[in-house]
Amino acid sequence: MSYLPKYQSVPTDDVPYPPTWDKPGGHTTVPGVENEEDAPPLYPPRPAEAESSQRGGVTGPLTVTYSFEPRWPTGGERADAMDTLGQTKEEATTIVLRAFPHLREYPRERIELLVPVDTDAKDIRWAEIMEGAWAGLVVRPPANLRVQIADLPGDAQARKRRELRTVILVMLGIVSIMPIGMTIAWLLGGFEAKQHTSQ
Incomplete structure (x- = not known):
């Protein structure tokens, strides 16, 4: 049986509101606790902790694999590059142009960035990322972005x-090779039959 989380209560008269971030990295000192790692979490969570929990505990820049998929008449070869996730489409396009320099011959507007719609399906479908959806990618980042x-x-x-x-x-x-193959097989079969009868 699981229990509800226990939070350390901090008296409001001891801590100014909002709390002062007096340690590097945005941590507050908790009265009566020597080692901050031993202390239970404070409520409400600090801004850095809230953002980290939304992203599954990951802090710092997000990385994603950019996969270039050439389609005729576009030239080039299939290639992959891992870099940070752009916060906007413009920033992501700049990262793509740095990773795949041969795409600089195309206008920036023609570079499409797509995310997989359903990763469980055999035939993966891809959806273009609209401008308003970029903010949501920071919370739930894709593992792979398709570039085309x-x-x-x-x-x-x-x-x-x-x-x-x-x-x-x-x-x-x-179809054109089949008659040639059949003719060769017939000739070899006839040759073997002649050898068999001559013995």
């Missing part, structure tokens, strides 16, 4: 046509 170049009008249709053409060419290649 936004399509110009007609790029998506041209990419689908190119993929279809590639599939057709592969199928034609397989």
Whole structure:
């Protein structure tokens, strides 16, 4: 059975309101306690502790993996880089341009940053991060951000046509090789039959 948390009560006449942050790092001294680590937590929590608890106890800058995903007609190779999470889209775009210098040839507006919608699904879908959602990423940061170049009008249709053409060419290649393979197998089978009858 779990018990409710116990907080150390600090008399209001001993501590000015708001409490003075007299130690480096924003900690207050608690009367009668030598080692602050041994003392139970104070209520209400200090601002640094509240922010840390919202982020799962993590303090300091958040890190995230930026994964560049090239799509035709965009050039480049798939690449990953780990850096701090940008607080805004502009800041994150600057980090992306530093991590992937070849993207500088594209306008900043075409650089898209996406988060996975459902990580449990086999086929991961991605959602673009709108400007108002950046503040929420600090509280629940994603492990991975996908970086891609936004399509110009007609790029998506041209990419689908190119993929279809590639599939057709592969199928034609397989179909054209099959008669040659069958002919070779028939010739080898006939040759083996002649050798068997001659013995």
